Amino acid sequence: MASTSSSRLAVFFLITVLLSVAAPGETKLPLKQIPGDYGLPFIGAINDRRSFFYNPGQEEFFKSKIQKYESTVIRTNMPPGPFIASNPKVIALLDGKSFPVLFDVSKVEKRDVLTGTYVPSTDLTGGYRVLAYLDPSESKHAKLKQVVYFLLKWSRDKVFPVFEACYTGLFETLEKQVAENGKSSFNPPSEQAAFNFLTQAFFGSNPADTKLGVEGPSLINKWLLFQLHPVLSLGLPEDLDDLLLHTYPFPAFPIQKDYKTLYDFFNESSGFAQDEAEKMGLSREEACHNLLFATCFNAFGGIKVFFPIMVKWIGRAGGKLHTELAHEIRSAIKSNGGNLSMAAMEQMPLMKSVVYEALRIEPAVPYQYGKAKRDLLIESHDAVYEVKEGEMLFGFQPFATRDPKIFERAEEFVPDRFKGEAGEKLLKYLLWSNGPETENTTVGNKQCAGKDFVVLLSRLFVAQLFQRYDTFEIELGKAQSGTAPAVIITSLKRASF
Ligand code: HEM
Ligand SMILES: *[C@@H]1O[C@H](CO)[C@@H](O)[C@H](O)[C@H]1NC(C)=O
Ligand SMILES: *[C@@H]1O[C@H](CO)[C@@H](O)[C@H](O)[C@H]1NC(C)=O
Ligand SMILES: *[C@@H]1O[C@H](CO)[C@@H](O)[C@H](O)[C@H]1NC(C)=O
Numbered sequence: 001m002a003s004t005s006s007s008r009l010a011v012f013f014l015i016t017v018l019l020s021v022a023a024p025g026e027t028k029l030p031l032k033q034i035p036g037d038y039g040l041p042f043i044g045a046i047n048d049r050r051s052f053f054y055n056p057g058q059e060e061f062f063k064s065k066i067q068k069y070e071s072t073v074i075r076t077n078m079p080p081g082p083f084i085a086s087n088p089k090v091i092a093l094l095d096g097k098s099f100p101v102l103f104d105v106s107k108v109e110k111r112d113v114l115t116g117t118y119v120p121s122t123d124l125t126g127g128y129r130v131l132a133y134l135d136p137s138e139s140k141h142a143k144l145k146q147v148v149y150f151l152l153k154w155s156r157d158k159v160f161p162v163f164e165a166c167y168t169g170l171f172e173t174l175e176k177q178v179a180e181n182g183k184s185s186f187n188p189p190s191e192q193a194a195f196n197f198l199t200q201a202f203f204g205s206n207p208a209d210t211k212l213g214v215e216g217p218s219l220i221n222k223w224l225l226f227q228l229h230p231v232l233s234l235g236l237p238e239d240l241d242d243l244l245l246h247t248y249p250f251p252a253f254p255i256q257k258d259y260k261t262l263y264d265f266f267n268e269s270s271g272f273a274q275d276e277a278e279k280m281g282l283s284r285e286e287a288c289h290n291l292l293f294a295t296c297f298n299a300f301g302g303i304k305v306f307f308p309i310m311v312k313w314i315g316r317a318g319g320k321l322h323t324e325l326a327h328e329i330r331s332a333i334k335s336n337g338g339n340l341s342m343a344a345m346e347q348m349p350l351m352k353s354v355v356y357e358a359l360r361i362e363p364a365v366p367y368q369y370g371k372a373k374r375d376l377l378i379e380s381h382d383a384v385y386e387v388k389e390g391e392m393l394f395g396f397q398p399f400a401t402r403d404p405k406i407f408e409r410a411e412e413f414v415p416d417r418f419k420g421e422a423g424e425k426l427l428k429y430l431l432w433s434n435g436p437e438t439e440n441t442t443v444g445n446k447q448c449a450g451k452d453f454v455v456l457l458s459r460l461f462v463a464q465l466f467q468r469y470d471t472f473e474i475e476l477g478k479a480q481s482g483t484a485p486a487v488i489i490t491s492l493k494r495a496s497f
Contacts (some may be wrong), residue, residue, distance in 0.1 A: 032383040036065065036075030038089050045081030045088040049246060050078055051235045053481055062094055062396055072380045073098050078117055078367075080230035080246045084115040090369075090394035091378075095430055098380045099395045101370075103420060103445065105437050108370030108393060110446045111135035117392065118367050120227040123252035126263065126289035133362055135446075142279045144444035147287060148294050149443075150276050152453055155201040159453075164340070165460035166197040171468055174489050183475070186487040187308055191217040194303040197457075198295050205269035212265045217304075219258045220296045226255045227297070230369070232428050267291045274413050294481060299450055303457070305484040306364035310458060312485050313358050313413045314465075315474035322471040325351055326495070327471035329466045340467065345459050351466075353418040354459045359432040363412050365396040368434060381405050401431055470496050 035164065038044050052061045065074050072095035081088035093099045102108055105215070112119045114132045122129055130142040177184030195216040199205050200496035207216050225232070229245045236244065270291050277287030323467070328350050336344035369392060376387045387393065402410040406429050407417075417423060417428075430437040434455070435447035465472075470493045477486030 011197045011386060020390070029247070029382065029384045030070070031377075034073055034075050034091055034385045034387070035069035035071050036092075038075060038077055045048050045077040048077035048082050048088070049079040049243065050238075053242065053246070054238045058396075058481060059398070062092065062399060065092075066094055068108060070381065072387045072399070073378060073383070080118055084230045084249055087392070088117050090117065090392045091385075093378070093393060094399040095380050095396040096400040096406040096431075097398035098378050099337065099368075099397070099431065100436070101376070101378050102368050102393060102395045105136050107373055107443055109135050109137075109375055110370050111138070113369035113371065113392075115228065116231060116367060116394070118228055118230055118249070121249065121252050121416070123222065124227055124255065124259070125293055128286050128289050128470070130290050130293040132293065136444050140282070143277075143282055144290050145443045146280060147273060147277045147282070147290065148449040151202050151273055151291070151294070152450065154273070158201050158204070158458070159343070163197055163457065164201045164464065166193045166200070167464055169193060171464075171492075175492055178489060178492055181488045183488050185477075186311055186474075186489050187304075188217070188367060188485060190223075190307050191300070194300055194307070196222070196254065198299050199265075199269065200462075202291075202295060203266070203269035203273070205265070207265065210246070210265055210268070211262065216262070216265075216302075217239070219262055220300055223255055223262070224297065224301055226250050228482070231482055235478055235480045256322075261294060262296065263288065266295070278404075281432055294449070296348075298448070302364055302448075302450070302454065304455070306458070307461060308484040309362045309364060310358045310461065311474065311487050311489075312476065313361060314354060314462070315472060315487070317413055317415060319471045322466065322469075324415075325354065325462065326466040326470055326497075329463050330497070331493075333463075333467065340460070340463055345463060348459075349419050350416055350461065351462050352459060353423060354415050354456065355462060356418040356430055356437070357413060357415060358458075359436075360401045360407070360430050361398075361419070363401060363432045365432070365434070366397045366468075368395045368397060369393065372395075375457055397431060401429065403429075404465050412428055468495055469493055 039047060048061075052058050056064065057244055065076060066072055072093070074092045074094065075087040076090060076092050078090045079088070093101070106416040112129070112133050119133070129438075131141065134141040134144070136142070144329040170189050174184045174186065192214060196207060199207055199216070206212065214217075224249070229250060232245060233241055234245065235241070241290070267288050270288060273291055274287045276285040278284055292325070314325075328348050332344045332347035335347070359474075372387045372389055372391045372393060374389045378385045378387055378393075401407070404410045418426060427437040433441070433448035433451040435441070435445060439447065441447040441449055441451045472489060472493065475488045475490055477488055479485055
């Protein structure tokens, strides 16, 4: 008996070993050391920072390292480094296969990594570590995310009419400026529309009717700069840009008055959501700072970058795509009783694909971080790498969603890429929300709370755009690292059919 069972056991082990060495149809990847080099203390970090921002710039910075080390998993420093971040060393994940380890909260800790290797002072957020900086293992993460879900649910019936009103306002502004000056900068009125939309949809409060007036976006932009300057470039002369933005954290005091102005607006508008937070055992004050952050940093900050990206790629794609979109969108609206509704948008497969493709080709939040919770093995297409507990992982998302081993013509904007059954199969590789598009945001993960909301707004925007216009033309202003593309509208052709 004993010998039979032990020989069975031996056979079982043998099979297991064989399977793990070579699963059918797969070749086992070699185990490799992670290549790359942090350089000398201090100097290495500054060299990498200057290469990243100025010469050759971030895309080439990563591309040249991939070539040099023949690997898409690489050790490098990430900005800002000295004197803002005490440890700039990361393991960069530069392909679509290794990148998703950052979504696995059993493997990576997402505590205080929203902005990377430094943490902005909590003086900029009312003294609180807000939701986006919390790891799901921290008890407040679930509660605070629940408050954001509550807000999104509460806004549901208002989204369509409020969006239509705010973005009709945007289009009227653009038309007026193009008529008067022959062109119009898209970004400022787009930010105004986004803020007006978000505050009315989430809180039923129109900033124009309050002390805030039209100042919301400019106050927020200043506040965002205080948090994000270490990882931005403003296109100033290089030495000045680097010295000013990347060497020391801005002190918080110059922004306190502006923050208070924003806070008062949110505090006056969000009583009902604070009630909800209080029921969950959160203080009203902590809830309000979090509502401000979710609206102004997460939602406004995301839309402020992504809408210009969408207009840029759709604009560049040209008249033929515009005509196709106009036909599809207008006929779907017509067959739905003349309303731009959820049902009508379901009949706009090209429009839906275009939105996904814009999210793929230029993800609005390109950097993701996480710290290894334990020793890990990470797989790229070519090799398996060992990572030690506590090491910082950094994913450059554009290289994951433009991975040529995953997407054909990965560098091209292919409007119908996500159309049909074959297109749908690619959605699991679309990662803009800090998770695959095929998965759901939950209180247990770090996927964007606004994932479905953002897709809805983006669809509404494109649908409204081509309901109103046959075609439009754009120019691009000077791009700045880590900020939205500067889109200038040079012509708008009103709907002729
Ligand atoms: C185009 C717009 C947006 C983009 C590109 C975007 C992207 C992201 C990304 C990449 C993250 C994960 C960051 C990280 O942990 O590394 C995130 C988190 C988050 N987003 Fe969004 N987002 C957008 C709009 C919104 C909207 C409209 C809301 C709604 C209030 C929202 C709420 C949040 C929240 C609360 C988190 C933190 C989630 C958590 O800690 O579990 N976002 N977003
Ligand atoms: C927030 O609003 C409440 C109710 O209107 C008020 O009692 C409280 O003082 C406000 N908080 C701050 C910090 O202004
Ligand atoms: C279209 O919208 C109007 C106004 O909101 C509504 O009364 C009407 O029932 C809608 N029609 C359809 C077909 O959904
Ligand atoms: C995501 O949520 C939807 C709606 O609740 C559900 O139908 C779907 O199965 C969920 N998807 C996953 C991958 O959990």
